[in-house]
Amino acid sequence: MFDKSSLIEFNDVITQFGPNRVHDGVSFKINQGEIFGLLGGSGAGKSTLLRQMIMLQTPTSGHISVLGQTLGTLSPSEIEALQLQWGVLFQFGALFSSLNVLENVSVTLKEYTKLPTEIIEDIAHTKIKMVGLPPHAAWLYPSELSGGMKKRVGLARALAMDPKLLFLDEPTSGLDPASARAFDHLIIELKYMLNLTIVMVTHDLESIEYALDRFIILHNKKVLIEGTMDEVKQLHNPVLDNFFITNK
Amino acid sequence: MNPAKIDIKSDNTTLHINSSGAWFHHSIADISKQLKQFVINKNIITIAWDFSAIEELDASGIIVIIQFMRRFDSTQVTFTYTGLKPEQQRMFLFYRKNSIHSHPPVVQQNGLFYRLGQFIIEQFMGFMAFIHFIGENTYQLWLISCKPSLFRFKAMLKHLDASGLRSLPIIGLTSFLVGLVIAYQSAEQLQQFGANIFIVEMVSISVFRELAPMISAIVVAGRSASAYTAELGTMKITEEIDAMRTMGFEPHRFLVIPRVTALVLAMPLIVFFADLLGVFGGMLIAQAQLGITFSEFIARLHTEVDMKHIIIGLIKAPFFGLLIASIGCFRGFQVTGSTDSIGNFTTISVVNAIFWVIASNALISVLLTEIGI
Numbered sequence A: 001m002f003d004k005s006s007l008i009e010f011n012d013v014i015t016q017f018g019p020n021r022v023h024d025g026v027s028f029k030i031n032q033g034e035i036f037g038l039l040g041g042s043g044a045g046k047s048t049l050l051r052q053m054i055m056l057q058t059p060t061s062g063h064i065s066v067l068g069q070t071l072g073t074l075s076p077s078e079i080e081a082l083q084l085q086w087g088v089l090f091q092f093g094a095l096f097s098s099l100n101v102l103e104n105v106s107v108t109l110k111e112y113t114k115l116p117t118e119i120i121e122d123i124a125h126t127k128i129k130m131v132g133l134p135p136h137a138a139w140l141y142p143s144e145l146s147g148g149m150k151k152r153v154g155l156a157r158a159l160a161m162d163p164k165l166l167f168l169d170e171p172t173s174g175l176d177p178a179s180a181r182a183f184d185h186l187i188i189e190l191k192y193m194l195n196l197t198i199v200m201v202t203h204d205l206e207s208i209e210y211a212l213d214r215f216i217i218l219h220n221k222k223v224l225i226e227g228t229m230d231e232v233k234q235l236h237n238p239v240l241d242n243f244f245i246t247n248k
Numbered sequence B: 001m002n003p004a005k006i007d008i009k010s011d012n013t014t015l016h017i018n019s020s021g022a023w024f025h026h027s028i029a030d031i032s033k034q035l036k037q038f039v040i041n042k043n044i045i046t047i048a049w050d051f052s053a054i055e056e057l058d059a060s061g062i063i064v065i066i067q068f069m070r071r072f073d074s075t076q077v078t079f080t081y082t083g084l085k086p087e088q089q090r091m092f093l094f095y096r097k098n099s100i101h102s103h104p105p106v107v108q109q110n111g112l113f114y115r116l117g118q119f120i121i122e123q124f125m126g127f128m129a130f131i132h133f134i135g136e137n138t139y140q141l142w143l144i145s146c147k148p149s150l151f152r153f154k155a156m157l158k159h160l161d162a163s164g165l166r167s168l169p170i171i172g173l174t175s176f177l178v179g180l181v182i183a184y185q186s187a188e189q190l191q192q193f194g195a196n197i198f199i200v201e202m203v204s205i206s207v208f209r210e211l212a213p214m215i216s217a218i219v220v221a222g223r224s225a226s227a228y229t230a231e232l233g234t235m236k237i238t239e240e241i242d243a244m245r246t247m248g249f250e251p252h253r254f255l256v257i258p259r260v261t262a263l264v265l266a267m268p269l270i271v272f273f274a275d276l277l278g279v280f281g282g283m284l285i286a287q288a289q290l291g292i293t294f295s296e297f298i299a300r301l302h303t304e305v306d307m308k309h310i311i312i313g314l315i316k317a318p319f320f321g322l323l324i325a326s327i328g329c330f331r332g333f334q335v336t337g338s339t340d341s342i343g344n345f346t347t348i349s350v351v352n353a354i355f356w357v358i359a360s361n362a363l364i365s366v367l368l369t370e371i372g373i
Helices: A046-053 A076-083 A101-112 A117-130 A135-139 A147-158 A177-194 A205-211 A229-234 A238-247 B029-037 B059-070 B086-098 B112-146 B153-193 B196-237 B240-246 B251-290 B294-304 B307-334 B339-370
Strands: A006-017 A020-031 A035-040 A061-066 A086-089 A165-169 A197-201 A214-219 A222-227 B005-010 B014-023 B046-057 B078-082
Touching (some): A006 A046, A020 A046, A020 A197, A020 A214, A035 A177, A046 A165, A117 A147, A117 B059, A177 A197, A177 A205, A177 B086, A214 A229, A214 A238, A222 A229, A222 A238, B046 B086, B112 B307, B196 B251, B196 B294, B196 B307, B196 B339, B240 B251, B251 B294, B251 B307
Parallel strands (some): A035 A214, A086 A165, B014 B046
Antiparallel strands (some): A006 A020, B005 B014
């Protein structure tokens, strides 16, 4: 069905916290160049899946491969090489509060490249502008930014090293509808311009319809469905109808 | 990945640049310096850049090219480029559209007197804020004394446990060791004069009057002033304190008063405990070094050491407790904005608390000596 190579693969993943089983055999694939959504009700374990992809958590059993590497079998240098190929936007930005916006965006470039400072600064300024922030924002500190601006800075920081893969944790939550649509639009534009593959956890139904190429819905510890919006709308599953209605 | 390379040739008026290799953040550092130093002949009017041999191109590579191009913004030189793949072209134009070169805003440096004035005003405002804080607490205390059911007894017990009971092991150990060391150092000197028995007064008076209260206060300042500042500071950042205000839970009554009363009550008990262990340390050395048995030691303690020494130490204790808890809570309320400021104010609060404990202890010592106690 898919001729594109898959960038991320989950194979029979089981996650258990104490007696509480969150995922019971979750399998799916994310393809090159798509915006992929992880959906599901609160507590369905969407964020846990995302955290497993970026190696912040390990599943109880099962295999996860990202960019062709099987997680859990990597040496420290392989882990670092992998981490430099993805960018992560956390729900509340997770900006370093002791650094200003410019330093936040340029921190990985400073650490991992030998580029001269002026080039790094220009790259950072460009990325800051690219995500739709005004130039003077570069000199502000995170505590001086609004929630929406923090997310944009987080996005600029995630994109600093030109990753192939971008992870977004609820990118539009806490934004007003207009800003949320603008953020969706920005993500789509960036995906097209920079050949990104994007994985996002979201609750925002408009975002789901507007931005996502494909998605999975987690329900009852398993993947209820994997497919595009059109494919999913064909099905008349009561759980699905409920999901889309309650999210509206 | 091959490093980025450029090959520059010029004919009369055209400069041909052929680039190859990976123009990637890992491999572009050298080329960026080379391009920066490159001097262009005056009669060049066209620069033709050929990208066809480039293996990879990312934002860093594009920015290096854009920086080079920017040098010709105000000149007549025209710039042409060829050989970009469609997606590279798309990315190149996108970054070119978004590229900016920006300088930090110039911060005006104020004169010496301006800064001195500002410093004095800030200090004064800080002092006024502290007075305000004390006033607020006093008002809440007055409300509580009118209606004792307002007092948060359970919260106070919790802090009594956390700041009092749990600090006993470390304070006991410290005080024991200090008593031991004092006795050990003085034993030798006293022996030379044959004044062995004076070890009792030596150790017990210094421990009761000065050492036990000071050690207790310093350890409590380190443990609890920092804890109070960090707790209240975090609550302020997460807007818990604002939430409490909107529900009518006055933060001073719910957060400050229980902490202050807990320390005021706990400190004399802690000091008494430190007294015991400090003197015990001295007793051990007196027996080992000077051959004074425990019973001899205690008998002399009864006859020669006045009760007033113990009482003075115990009277200082609640005052230190008040000081430490007030400073810890006050600094916690001053936290604003970022997580950074929690660290700053926690440091400030511990340093302040220890300083004021030592300073006020010195003051009390002088005062008591002057009035002859």
